[in-house]
Amino acid sequence: MSAKKLLLLAGDFTEDYETMVPFQALTMLGYQVDAxxxxxxxxxxxxxxxxxxxxxxxxxxxxxxxxxLTYDFDKVKVEDYVGLVIPGGRAPEYLRLNQRVIDIVQQFDKAQKPIAAVCHGAQLLAAAGVLQGRECSAYPACGPDVKLAGGTYMDIPVDQAHVQGNLVTAPAWPAHPAWLAAFVKLLGARITL
Structure with missing residues:
Protein backbone atom coordinates (compact mmCIF):
# COMPACT_ATOMS: atom_id res chain seq x y z
CA MET A 1 0.00 0.00 0.00
CA SER A 2 1.32 3.44 -0.85
CA ALA A 3 1.70 6.17 1.74
CA LYS A 4 -1.16 8.56 2.39
CA LYS A 5 -0.48 11.87 0.69
CA LEU A 6 -0.46 15.39 2.14
CA LEU A 7 -0.16 18.63 0.19
CA LEU A 8 2.05 21.46 1.43
CA LEU A 9 1.58 24.88 -0.22
CA ALA A 10 4.87 26.78 -0.31
CA GLY A 11 6.23 29.84 -2.03
CA ASP A 12 9.28 32.03 -2.00
CA PHE A 13 10.00 33.36 1.48
CA THR A 14 7.79 30.84 3.18
CA GLU A 15 8.85 30.67 6.84
CA ASP A 16 11.76 28.24 7.13
CA TYR A 17 10.73 26.31 10.28
CA GLU A 18 7.05 26.33 9.33
CA THR A 19 7.92 24.62 6.06
CA MET A 20 10.88 22.38 6.90
CA VAL A 21 9.67 21.03 10.25
CA PRO A 22 6.18 19.92 9.13
CA PHE A 23 7.62 18.48 5.90
CA GLN A 24 10.23 16.45 7.79
CA ALA A 25 8.00 15.42 10.72
CA LEU A 26 5.09 14.30 8.54
CA THR A 27 7.45 12.45 6.19
CA MET A 28 8.99 10.72 9.21
CA LEU A 29 5.51 9.48 10.17
CA GLY A 30 5.17 7.82 6.78
CA TYR A 31 3.11 10.39 4.88
CA GLN A 32 4.09 11.36 1.34
CA VAL A 33 4.28 15.15 1.51
CA ASP A 34 3.95 16.82 -1.87
CA ALA A 35 5.46 20.30 -1.44
CA LEU A 69 9.82 21.14 -3.90
CA THR A 70 8.73 17.53 -4.28
CA TYR A 71 5.85 17.74 -6.77
CA ASP A 72 4.62 19.79 -9.73
CA PHE A 73 1.98 22.37 -8.79
CA ASP A 74 0.20 21.88 -12.14
CA LYS A 75 -0.37 18.17 -11.38
CA VAL A 76 -2.15 18.67 -8.02
CA LYS A 77 -5.51 16.89 -7.71
CA VAL A 78 -7.14 17.55 -4.33
CA GLU A 79 -8.83 14.14 -4.34
CA ASP A 80 -5.38 12.50 -4.10
CA TYR A 81 -4.68 14.02 -0.66
CA VAL A 82 -5.88 13.39 2.88
CA GLY A 83 -4.80 16.78 4.26
CA LEU A 84 -3.32 20.20 3.55
CA VAL A 85 -0.46 22.07 5.25
CA ILE A 86 -0.20 25.86 4.89
CA PRO A 87 3.02 27.33 6.32
CA GLY A 88 3.34 31.00 7.16
CA GLY A 89 5.98 33.53 6.24
CA ARG A 90 5.60 36.01 3.42
CA ALA A 91 4.50 33.46 0.82
CA PRO A 92 0.78 33.40 1.79
CA GLU A 93 0.57 37.13 1.11
CA TYR A 94 1.15 36.63 -2.60
CA LEU A 95 -0.03 33.03 -2.96
CA ARG A 96 -3.54 34.24 -2.12
CA LEU A 97 -3.50 36.16 -5.42
CA ASN A 98 -3.33 32.86 -7.33
CA GLN A 99 -6.85 31.59 -8.14
CA ARG A 100 -5.71 27.96 -8.37
CA VAL A 101 -4.28 28.18 -4.82
CA ILE A 102 -7.60 29.60 -3.61
CA ASP A 103 -9.49 26.82 -5.40
CA ILE A 104 -7.29 24.18 -3.77
CA VAL A 105 -7.91 25.55 -0.26
CA GLN A 106 -11.65 25.75 -0.95
CA GLN A 107 -11.76 22.17 -2.25
CA PHE A 108 -9.96 20.81 0.83
CA ASP A 109 -12.38 22.67 3.07
CA LYS A 110 -15.49 21.66 1.14
CA ALA A 111 -14.40 18.02 1.42
CA GLN A 112 -13.82 18.55 5.17
CA LYS A 113 -10.24 17.29 4.84
CA PRO A 114 -7.89 18.37 7.65
CA ILE A 115 -6.18 21.70 7.02
CA ALA A 116 -3.23 22.82 9.16
CA ALA A 117 -2.37 26.53 8.84
CA VAL A 118 0.20 28.33 10.94
CA CYS A 119 1.10 31.99 11.38
CA HIS A 120 0.45 33.97 8.15
CA GLY A 121 -1.09 30.84 6.60
CA ALA A 122 -4.41 32.24 7.84
CA GLN A 123 -4.16 34.80 5.01
CA LEU A 124 -4.84 31.96 2.56
CA LEU A 125 -7.79 30.71 4.62
CA ALA A 126 -9.23 34.21 4.73
CA ALA A 127 -8.73 34.82 1.01
CA ALA A 128 -10.35 31.47 0.22
CA GLY A 129 -13.44 32.49 2.19
CA VAL A 130 -13.39 29.44 4.46
CA LEU A 131 -13.37 31.29 7.81
CA GLN A 132 -16.96 32.59 7.87
CA GLY A 133 -18.36 31.77 11.34
CA ARG A 134 -15.25 29.82 12.32
CA GLU A 135 -12.46 30.16 14.87
CA CYS A 136 -8.88 30.57 13.70
CA SER A 137 -5.56 31.31 15.35
CA ALA A 138 -2.77 33.05 13.47
CA TYR A 139 0.10 35.44 13.94
CA PRO A 140 -1.53 38.39 15.77
CA ALA A 141 -0.97 40.75 12.81
CA CYS A 142 -3.26 38.45 10.79
CA GLY A 143 -6.08 38.79 13.32
CA PRO A 144 -7.75 41.53 11.24
CA ASP A 145 -7.67 39.25 8.17
CA VAL A 146 -9.47 36.53 10.14
CA LYS A 147 -12.09 38.99 11.41
CA LEU A 148 -12.67 40.61 7.99
CA ALA A 149 -13.19 37.11 6.56
CA GLY A 150 -16.02 36.57 9.06
CA GLY A 151 -14.03 34.44 11.46
CA THR A 152 -13.25 34.72 15.14
CA TYR A 153 -9.56 35.34 15.80
CA MET A 154 -8.32 33.09 18.61
CA ASP A 155 -5.62 34.89 20.59
CA ILE A 156 -3.80 31.94 22.13
CA PRO A 157 -0.26 31.48 23.50
CA VAL A 158 2.40 31.26 20.80
CA ASP A 159 3.12 27.61 21.68
CA GLN A 160 -0.50 26.42 21.46
CA ALA A 161 -2.82 25.31 18.65
CA HIS A 162 -6.55 25.67 18.10
CA VAL A 163 -8.79 23.04 16.53
CA GLN A 164 -12.27 23.62 15.17
CA GLY A 165 -13.73 21.06 12.82
CA ASN A 166 -11.21 20.31 10.08
CA LEU A 167 -9.03 23.38 10.85
CA VAL A 168 -5.89 23.23 12.97
CA THR A 169 -4.36 26.68 13.38
CA ALA A 170 -1.56 28.19 15.44
CA PRO A 171 0.16 31.56 15.95
CA ALA A 172 3.72 30.65 14.91
CA TRP A 173 6.41 27.97 14.80
CA PRO A 174 6.81 27.65 18.62
CA ALA A 175 3.44 25.83 18.41
CA HIS A 176 4.78 23.03 16.20
CA PRO A 177 4.47 20.27 18.85
CA ALA A 178 0.84 21.13 19.63
CA TRP A 179 -0.08 22.06 16.04
CA LEU A 180 1.37 18.98 14.36
CA ALA A 181 0.03 16.64 17.06
CA ALA A 182 -3.48 18.05 16.57
CA PHE A 183 -3.19 17.79 12.77
CA VAL A 184 -2.00 14.18 12.91
CA LYS A 185 -4.88 13.35 15.25
CA LEU A 186 -7.36 14.86 12.76
CA LEU A 187 -5.75 12.77 10.02
CA GLY A 188 -6.64 9.72 12.09
CA ALA A 189 -3.09 8.60 12.79
CA ARG A 190 -2.36 6.80 16.03
CA ILE A 191 1.10 7.05 17.54
CA THR A 192 1.88 4.48 20.20
CA LEU A 193 5.02 4.17 22.26
Missing part, protein backbone atom coordinates in the same frame (compact mmCIF):
# COMPACT_ATOMS: atom_id res chain seq x y z
CA UNK A 36 4.35 22.55 -4.28
CA UNK A 37 4.52 26.16 -5.46
CA UNK A 38 2.71 27.83 -8.37
CA UNK A 39 4.79 28.02 -11.55
CA UNK A 40 7.35 25.55 -10.16
CA UNK A 41 8.01 21.83 -10.53
CA UNK A 42 9.50 19.03 -8.43
CA UNK A 43 13.19 19.73 -7.85
CA UNK A 44 12.80 23.50 -8.14
CA UNK A 45 13.39 25.41 -4.93
CA UNK A 46 11.74 28.16 -2.96
CA UNK A 47 13.74 30.47 -0.75
CA UNK A 48 12.76 30.53 2.90
CA UNK A 49 12.98 33.19 5.60
CA UNK A 50 13.58 32.66 9.30
CA UNK A 51 11.22 34.68 11.46
CA UNK A 52 12.21 35.11 15.09
CA UNK A 53 10.89 36.89 18.15
CA UNK A 54 13.69 38.94 19.66
CA UNK A 55 11.89 41.61 21.64
CA UNK A 56 11.03 43.96 18.78
CA UNK A 57 7.51 45.14 18.01
CA UNK A 58 7.27 42.47 15.30
CA UNK A 59 9.26 39.45 14.21
CA UNK A 60 12.70 39.77 12.66
CA UNK A 61 13.47 38.18 9.31
CA UNK A 62 16.68 36.49 8.21
CA UNK A 63 17.59 34.43 5.13
CA UNK A 64 16.73 30.76 5.48
CA UNK A 65 17.40 27.72 3.33
CA UNK A 66 16.51 26.82 -0.21
CA UNK A 67 13.69 24.29 0.14
CA UNK A 68 13.33 21.71 -2.65
Missing amino acids: VCPDKKAGDTVRTAIHDFEGDQTYTEKPGHNFA
Whole structure:
Protein backbone atom coordinates (compact mmCIF):
# COMPACT_ATOMS: atom_id res chain seq x y z
CA MET A 1 0.00 0.00 0.00
CA SER A 2 1.32 3.44 -0.85
CA ALA A 3 1.70 6.17 1.74
CA LYS A 4 -1.16 8.56 2.39
CA LYS A 5 -0.48 11.87 0.69
CA LEU A 6 -0.46 15.39 2.14
CA LEU A 7 -0.16 18.63 0.19
CA LEU A 8 2.05 21.46 1.43
CA LEU A 9 1.58 24.88 -0.22
CA ALA A 10 4.87 26.78 -0.31
CA GLY A 11 6.23 29.84 -2.03
CA ASP A 12 9.28 32.03 -2.00
CA PHE A 13 10.00 33.36 1.48
CA THR A 14 7.79 30.84 3.18
CA GLU A 15 8.85 30.67 6.84
CA ASP A 16 11.76 28.24 7.13
CA TYR A 17 10.73 26.31 10.28
CA GLU A 18 7.05 26.33 9.33
CA THR A 19 7.92 24.62 6.06
CA MET A 20 10.88 22.38 6.90
CA VAL A 21 9.67 21.03 10.25
CA PRO A 22 6.18 19.92 9.13
CA PHE A 23 7.62 18.48 5.90
CA GLN A 24 10.23 16.45 7.79
CA ALA A 25 8.00 15.42 10.72
CA LEU A 26 5.09 14.30 8.54
CA THR A 27 7.45 12.45 6.19
CA MET A 28 8.99 10.72 9.21
CA LEU A 29 5.51 9.48 10.17
CA GLY A 30 5.17 7.82 6.78
CA TYR A 31 3.11 10.39 4.88
CA GLN A 32 4.09 11.36 1.34
CA VAL A 33 4.28 15.15 1.51
CA ASP A 34 3.95 16.82 -1.87
CA ALA A 35 5.46 20.30 -1.44
CA VAL A 36 4.35 22.55 -4.28
CA CYS A 37 4.52 26.16 -5.46
CA PRO A 38 2.71 27.83 -8.37
CA ASP A 39 4.79 28.02 -11.55
CA LYS A 40 7.35 25.55 -10.16
CA LYS A 41 8.01 21.83 -10.53
CA ALA A 42 9.50 19.03 -8.43
CA GLY A 43 13.19 19.73 -7.85
CA ASP A 44 12.80 23.50 -8.14
CA THR A 45 13.39 25.41 -4.93
CA VAL A 46 11.74 28.16 -2.96
CA ARG A 47 13.74 30.47 -0.75
CA THR A 48 12.76 30.53 2.90
CA ALA A 49 12.98 33.19 5.60
CA ILE A 50 13.58 32.66 9.30
CA HIS A 51 11.22 34.68 11.46
CA ASP A 52 12.21 35.11 15.09
CA PHE A 53 10.89 36.89 18.15
CA GLU A 54 13.69 38.94 19.66
CA GLY A 55 11.89 41.61 21.64
CA ASP A 56 11.03 43.96 18.78
CA GLN A 57 7.51 45.14 18.01
CA THR A 58 7.27 42.47 15.30
CA TYR A 59 9.26 39.45 14.21
CA THR A 60 12.70 39.77 12.66
CA GLU A 61 13.47 38.18 9.31
CA LYS A 62 16.68 36.49 8.21
CA PRO A 63 17.59 34.43 5.13
CA GLY A 64 16.73 30.76 5.48
CA HIS A 65 17.40 27.72 3.33
CA ASN A 66 16.51 26.82 -0.21
CA PHE A 67 13.69 24.29 0.14
CA ALA A 68 13.33 21.71 -2.65
CA LEU A 69 9.82 21.14 -3.90
CA THR A 70 8.73 17.53 -4.28
CA TYR A 71 5.85 17.74 -6.77
CA ASP A 72 4.62 19.79 -9.73
CA PHE A 73 1.98 22.37 -8.79
CA ASP A 74 0.20 21.88 -12.14
CA LYS A 75 -0.37 18.17 -11.38
CA VAL A 76 -2.15 18.67 -8.02
CA LYS A 77 -5.51 16.89 -7.71
CA VAL A 78 -7.14 17.55 -4.33
CA GLU A 79 -8.83 14.14 -4.34
CA ASP A 80 -5.38 12.50 -4.10
CA TYR A 81 -4.68 14.02 -0.66
CA VAL A 82 -5.88 13.39 2.88
CA GLY A 83 -4.80 16.78 4.26
CA LEU A 84 -3.32 20.20 3.55
CA VAL A 85 -0.46 22.07 5.25
CA ILE A 86 -0.20 25.86 4.89
CA PRO A 87 3.02 27.33 6.32
CA GLY A 88 3.34 31.00 7.16
CA GLY A 89 5.98 33.53 6.24
CA ARG A 90 5.60 36.01 3.42
CA ALA A 91 4.50 33.46 0.82
CA PRO A 92 0.78 33.40 1.79
CA GLU A 93 0.57 37.13 1.11
CA TYR A 94 1.15 36.63 -2.60
CA LEU A 95 -0.03 33.03 -2.96
CA ARG A 96 -3.54 34.24 -2.12
CA LEU A 97 -3.50 36.16 -5.42
CA ASN A 98 -3.33 32.86 -7.33
CA GLN A 99 -6.85 31.59 -8.14
CA ARG A 100 -5.71 27.96 -8.37
CA VAL A 101 -4.28 28.18 -4.82
CA ILE A 102 -7.60 29.60 -3.61
CA ASP A 103 -9.49 26.82 -5.40
CA ILE A 104 -7.29 24.18 -3.77
CA VAL A 105 -7.91 25.55 -0.26
CA GLN A 106 -11.65 25.75 -0.95
CA GLN A 107 -11.76 22.17 -2.25
CA PHE A 108 -9.96 20.81 0.83
CA ASP A 109 -12.38 22.67 3.07
CA LYS A 110 -15.49 21.66 1.14
CA ALA A 111 -14.40 18.02 1.42
CA GLN A 112 -13.82 18.55 5.17
CA LYS A 113 -10.24 17.29 4.84
CA PRO A 114 -7.89 18.37 7.65
CA ILE A 115 -6.18 21.70 7.02
CA ALA A 116 -3.23 22.82 9.16
CA ALA A 117 -2.37 26.53 8.84
CA VAL A 118 0.20 28.33 10.94
CA CYS A 119 1.10 31.99 11.38
CA HIS A 120 0.45 33.97 8.15
CA GLY A 121 -1.09 30.84 6.60
CA ALA A 122 -4.41 32.24 7.84
CA GLN A 123 -4.16 34.80 5.01
CA LEU A 124 -4.84 31.96 2.56
CA LEU A 125 -7.79 30.71 4.62
CA ALA A 126 -9.23 34.21 4.73
CA ALA A 127 -8.73 34.82 1.01
CA ALA A 128 -10.35 31.47 0.22
CA GLY A 129 -13.44 32.49 2.19
CA VAL A 130 -13.39 29.44 4.46
CA LEU A 131 -13.37 31.29 7.81
CA GLN A 132 -16.96 32.59 7.87
CA GLY A 133 -18.36 31.77 11.34
CA ARG A 134 -15.25 29.82 12.32
CA GLU A 135 -12.46 30.16 14.87
CA CYS A 136 -8.88 30.57 13.70
CA SER A 137 -5.56 31.31 15.35
CA ALA A 138 -2.77 33.05 13.47
CA TYR A 139 0.10 35.44 13.94
CA PRO A 140 -1.53 38.39 15.77
CA ALA A 141 -0.97 40.75 12.81
CA CYS A 142 -3.26 38.45 10.79
CA GLY A 143 -6.08 38.79 13.32
CA PRO A 144 -7.75 41.53 11.24
CA ASP A 145 -7.67 39.25 8.17
CA VAL A 146 -9.47 36.53 10.14
CA LYS A 147 -12.09 38.99 11.41
CA LEU A 148 -12.67 40.61 7.99
CA ALA A 149 -13.19 37.11 6.56
CA GLY A 150 -16.02 36.57 9.06
CA GLY A 151 -14.03 34.44 11.46
CA THR A 152 -13.25 34.72 15.14
CA TYR A 153 -9.56 35.34 15.80
CA MET A 154 -8.32 33.09 18.61
CA ASP A 155 -5.62 34.89 20.59
CA ILE A 156 -3.80 31.94 22.13
CA PRO A 157 -0.26 31.48 23.50
CA VAL A 158 2.40 31.26 20.80
CA ASP A 159 3.12 27.61 21.68
CA GLN A 160 -0.50 26.42 21.46
CA ALA A 161 -2.82 25.31 18.65
CA HIS A 162 -6.55 25.67 18.10
CA VAL A 163 -8.79 23.04 16.53
CA GLN A 164 -12.27 23.62 15.17
CA GLY A 165 -13.73 21.06 12.82
CA ASN A 166 -11.21 20.31 10.08
CA LEU A 167 -9.03 23.38 10.85
CA VAL A 168 -5.89 23.23 12.97
CA THR A 169 -4.36 26.68 13.38
CA ALA A 170 -1.56 28.19 15.44
CA PRO A 171 0.16 31.56 15.95
CA ALA A 172 3.72 30.65 14.91
CA TRP A 173 6.41 27.97 14.80
CA PRO A 174 6.81 27.65 18.62
CA ALA A 175 3.44 25.83 18.41
CA HIS A 176 4.78 23.03 16.20
CA PRO A 177 4.47 20.27 18.85
CA ALA A 178 0.84 21.13 19.63
CA TRP A 179 -0.08 22.06 16.04
CA LEU A 180 1.37 18.98 14.36
CA ALA A 181 0.03 16.64 17.06
CA ALA A 182 -3.48 18.05 16.57
CA PHE A 183 -3.19 17.79 12.77
CA VAL A 184 -2.00 14.18 12.91
CA LYS A 185 -4.88 13.35 15.25
CA LEU A 186 -7.36 14.86 12.76
CA LEU A 187 -5.75 12.77 10.02
CA GLY A 188 -6.64 9.72 12.09
CA ALA A 189 -3.09 8.60 12.79
CA ARG A 190 -2.36 6.80 16.03
CA ILE A 191 1.10 7.05 17.54
CA THR A 192 1.88 4.48 20.20
CA LEU A 193 5.02 4.17 22.26
